[in-house]
Amino acid sequence: MSSIRTHNLGYPRIGEHRELKKATEAYWQGKISREELEDTGRRLRRGNWLKQQAAGIDLIPCNDFSFYDQVLDATCLLGNIPPRFGRQDASDPDSLFLIARGSRDTADNCGDGCGCQTGTFASEMTKWFDTNYHYIVPEFHAGTEFKVSGTKVFDEFQEALALGIHAKPVLIGPVTYLSLGKSHDADFDRFSLLDGLVAAYEEIIGRLAALGATWIQIDEPILATDLDDRRRDAFLEAYARLATVAGNTRLMVASYFGGLRDNLPLFLSLPVAGLHFDAVRGSDEVPELLEKFPEDKVLSLGVVDGRNIWRNDFDASLGLLAEAEARLGKERLWIAPSCSLIHSPVTLENEPKLDPEIKNWLAFADEKLAEVSALGDLLGGRAGPGVLEENRAAHLGRRGSPRIHNPAVRARLAAVAPQDLERRSRFPERQALQREKLKLPLFPTTTIGSFPQTAEVRSARARWKSGLLPAVAYDAFIKEETRRCVAFQDEIGIDMPVHGEFERNDMVEYFGEQLEGFTFTANGWVQSYGTRCVKPPVIFGDVSRPRPMTTYWSGFAKSLTERPMKGMLTGPVTILQWSFVRNDQPRETTTRQIALAIRDEVLDLEAIGLAAIQIDEPAIREGLPLRRADWDPYLAWAVDAFRLCASGVRDETQIHTHMCYSEFNDIIGAIAALDADVITIETSRSNMELLDAFVDFNYPNEIGPGVYDIHSPRVPGVAEMRHLMEKAGAVIPTGNLWVNPDCGLKTRGWPEVRASLVHMVACARALREKSNASLR
Ligand SMILES: Nc1nc2c(c(=O)[nH]1)N[C@@H](CNc1ccc(C(=O)N[C@@H](CCC(=O)N[C@@H](CCC(=O)N[C@@H](CCC(=O)O)C(=O)O)C(=O)O)C(=O)O)cc1)CN2
Numbered sequence: 001m002s003s004i005r006t007h008n009l010g011y012p013r014i015g016e017h018r019e020l021k022k023a024t025e026a027y028w029q030g031k032i033s034r035e036e037l038e039d040t041g042r043r044l045r046r047g048n049w050l051k052q053q054a055a056g057i058d059l060i061p062c063n064d065f066s067f068y069d070q071v072l073d074a075t076c077l078l079g080n081i082p083p084r085f086g087r088q089d090a091s092d093p094d095s096l097f098l099i100a101r102g103s104r105d106t107a108d109n110c111g112d113g114c115g116c117q118t119g120t121f122a123s124e125m126t127k128w129f130d131t132n133y134h135y136i137v138p139e140f141h142a143g144t145e146f147k148v149s150g151t152k153v154f155d156e157f158q159e160a161l162a163l164g165i166h167a168k169p170v171l172i173g174p175v176t177y178l179s180l181g182k183s184h185d186a187d188f189d190r191f192s193l194l195d196g197l198v199a200a201y202e203e204i205i206g207r208l209a210a211l212g213a214t215w216i217q218i219d220e221p222i223l224a225t226d227l228d229d230r231r232r233d234a235f236l237e238a239y240a241r242l243a244t245v246a247g248n249t250r251l252m253v254a255s256y257f258g259g260l261r262d263n264l265p266l267f268l269s270l271p272v273a274g275l276h277f278d279a280v281r282g283s284d285e286v287p288e289l290l291e292k293f294p295e296d297k298v299l300s301l302g303v304v305d306g307r308n309i310w311r312n313d314f315d316a317s318l319g320l321l322a323e324a325e326a327r328l329g330k331e332r333l334w335i336a337p338s339c340s341l342i343h344s345p346v347t348l349e350n351e352p353k354l355d356p357e358i359k360n361w362l363a364f365a366d367e368k369l370a371e372v373s374a375l376g377d378l379l380g381g382r383a384g385p386g387v388l389e390e391n392r393a394a395h396l397g398r399r400g401s402p403r404i405h406n407p408a409v410r411a412r413l414a415a416v417a418p419q420d421l422e423r424r425s426r427f428p429e430r431q432a433l434q435r436e437k438l439k440l441p442l443f444p445t446t447t448i449g450s451f452p453q454t455a456e457v458r459s460a461r462a463r464w465k466s467g468l469l470p471a472v473a474y475d476a477f478i479k480e481e482t483r484r485c486v487a488f489q490d491e492i493g494i495d496m497p498v499h500g501e502f503e504r505n506d507m508v509e510y511f512g513e514q515l516e517g518f519t520f521t522a523n524g525w526v527q528s529y530g531t532r533c534v535k536p537p538v539i540f541g542d543v544s545r546p547r548p549m550t551t552y553w554s555g556f557a558k559s560l561t562e563r564p565m566k567g568m569l570t571g572p573v574t575i576l577q578w579s580f581v582r583n584d585q586p587r588e589t590t591t592r593q594i595a596l597a598i599r600d601e602v603l604d605l606e607a608i609g610l611a612a613i614q615i616d617e618p619a620i621r622e623g624l625p626l627r628r629a630d631w632d633p634y635l636a637w638a639v640d641a642f643r644l645c646a647s648g649v650r651d652e653t654q655i656h657t658h659m660c661y662s663e664f665n666d667i668i669g670a671i672a673a674l675d676a677d678v679i680t681i682e683t684s685r686s687n688m689e690l691l692d693a694f695v696d697f698n699y700p701n702e703i704g705p706g707v708y709d710i711h712s713p714r715v716p717g718v719a720e721m722r723h724l725m726e727k728a729g730a731v732i733p734t735g736n737l738w739v740n741p742d743c744g745l746k747t748r749g750w751p752e753v754r755a756s757l758v759h760m761v762a763c764a765r766a767l768r769e770k771s772n773a774s775l776r
């Protein structure tokens with residue numbers, strides 16, 4: 001091979017128009033057959049492979065497709081299906097769905113302790129590194145045995161071969177796989193399973209080699225995190241063995257999502273034929289990497305950002321690549337995106353409405369592959385005329401564009417004073433005033449905000465957006481939904497109602513659509529978990545709020561009831577974290593700009609009489625840098641941003657916040673520093689274990705530990721919620737406790753929601769009766 005090779009680490013599998021989501025949900029509803037679902041999968045794979053081939057990518061990945069999640073695919077391939085599901089061999093989509101979603105008839109998923117049956121509850125789901133993608137958590141126990149049992153990876157390799165594409169199978173590496181799993185027995189050492197796990201990988205690699213695979217990509221993103229000695233040893237042990245089975249097949253270990261820091265020597269010492277490095281997040285390590293790079297390996301430099309949507313800066317990339325080429329020569333250098341492209345939307349092709357100026361600054365998955373290919377051509381002197389110049393012009397245009405600079409926003413940010421981050425009084429005084437004003441009973445009930453986003457709601461919005469439904473009709477429809485929702489809460493006795501969020505497509509996109517400095521796409525979907533996708537807004541410029549965003553709906557909802565209505569906002573860190581963020585200034589600055597906009601919204605909600613305002617920050621923990629050494633500065637600005645939003649209000653206005661998917665232990669100090677009057681958190685799946693952090697910390701403010709898991713359609717019983725609340729009551733002062741679900745109810749159906757909330761209110765009433773005081 002005389003020219004530099006290009007390759008890809010993974011391609012979005014959901015389809016340009018979420019074909020996989022639609023087919024999978026149709027299959028779940030019994031509307032299409034398994035064969036039809038599998039056909040959709042095959043069609044998508046074929047289309048994606050051919051597209052990558054047409055883009056000029058030399059080595060195209062396979063096994064990056066999944067009907068649900070690639071970590072779950074690995075679990076099935078390794079035969080590590082938790083015993084409670086009662087199946088061992090699992091190359092079919094039904095097994096994936098069962099593990100990911102549990103079985104409906106016995107989805108009694110309440111953890112242990114309340115006597116309910118734990119039949120086939122789903123495996124846990126959690127965030128994939130610092131992304132908004134969720135994977136299904138592998139489960140390990142002392143008797144775990146691995147046995148190669150799926151055929152998906154072998155089938156996909158042959159499927160590509162039949163199309164004339166000699167693909168590169170992608171596997172999750174053994175050390176990452178073990179690191180990401182959990183065991184129910186806290187004392188169990190997962191790494192004691194390494195021997196058997198590596199044996200399974202040996203077999204998989206051997207079989208792929210026998211099928212003729214020339215390269216296999218083994219993803220080990222855990223290399224971008226702090227590794228303990230156990231994990232380091234595991235790397236050495238695992239790869240020493242895997243290197244020997246590969247034969248003529250070569251292994252490439254891929255690290256991504258960050259630089260390597262102290263793991264660089266370990267990475268370079270792995271006895272494999274190739275190493276992939278994230279040269280976007282790790283750009284400052286490239287000189288050292290090149291200097292120490294072993295003579296016998298291929299280096300894949302990930303210069304095109306797989307985590308953001310900005311066009312590549314060809315001059316900068318060519319600088320890195322030229323250095324690498326000078327050091328390694330053409331034969332040992334590959335060009336790639338920094339990580340798999342599943343974190344990027346599919347294509348800019350379907351964005352005719354995007355402002356052409358901004359569109360010219362962007363690259364989605366397809367455009368990124370074109371960039372990888374163009375960089376190869378530029379480096380090899382094969383590029384057409386004008387390619388580099390056109391790229392330069394786009395960057396110059398972006399840098400100089402008046403659309404990204406707003407001097408008023410900059411001036412306002414510069415004028416923020418320390419007292420803008422402080423509530424007027426401390427929590428005890430505020431609490432007294434809020435009690436006086438709100439007159440809530442003990443164990444007040446509330447919800448996290450959203451109510452079911454039914455097909456009718458989504459479809460009405462889709463018809464309104466496409467002009468089929470007049471604005472007045474859409475408005476009337478959402479009003480009716482809101483009216484019914486508030487009436488329902490009144491009727492069953494929810495103490496602090498919400499409006500239901502029917503007008504929102506998504507808790508981040510909705511705000512992005514209304515803020516200056518943001519733009520949004522029509523089809524820029526990215527997989528979040530399973531069939532659920534999000535359409536992250538694009539933050540391209542200085543952020544400001546041209547007009548109030550939520551007062552219309554919150555004011556309307558407030559007018560419908562005597563009870564204190566809670567206004568609902570998304571916090572600045574979550575808006576940042578779930579958007580594609582400009583890369584020309586620190587994230588901290590962008591967050592503070594968003595915070596000022598939210599602060600104004602909080603004050604507007606207060607002005608129209610909302611007694612309580614919730615600022616959701618579910619993403620505060622996933623925003624934590626992967627390395628502990630970077631945590632403190634992040635937490636400091638994240639906390640400041642929240643306080644900037646919340647601190648303008650009067651003492652008697654109650655500020656709530658909400659967090660989910662979070663382990664709180666290691667960030668509890670920061671959570672307390674938010675100084676929200678009330679925090680509602682996800683705790684039910686962990687059987688209130690997540691409360692421990694609050695207890696140990698002596699958390700002073702009010703808390704609503706979620707009493708039931710909204711991710712399951714199952715209706716919780718009164719007794720089991722009471723059991724959880726009593727657990728909480730044993731460690732948190734009774735007067736500080738709220739009763740609420742784990743998270744918003746948007747993914748649920750009305751029948752479950754009605755029944756569950758009726759039970760929840762009954763639970764609160766029972767708790768009150770048991771307690772002697774009825775007013776706080
Ligand atoms: N941004 C973000 N990240 C997050 C979360 C979150 O809520 N938001 N929560 C966690 C993940 N949980 C999630 C839970 C649910 C969904 C979800 O339900 N997503 C929806 C899409 C939400 C959306 O924006 N919907 C739009 C578009 C609706 C739509 O699909 N319309 C159809 C047509 C509908 C019809 O005619 O029937 C179409 O365009 O094809 C809307 O409501 O307006 C989905 O995949 O189905 C996503 C993530 C963590 N990360």
Ligand SMILES: [Zn+2]
Pocket residue numbers: 448618658659660742743744
């Ligand atoms: Zn939540």
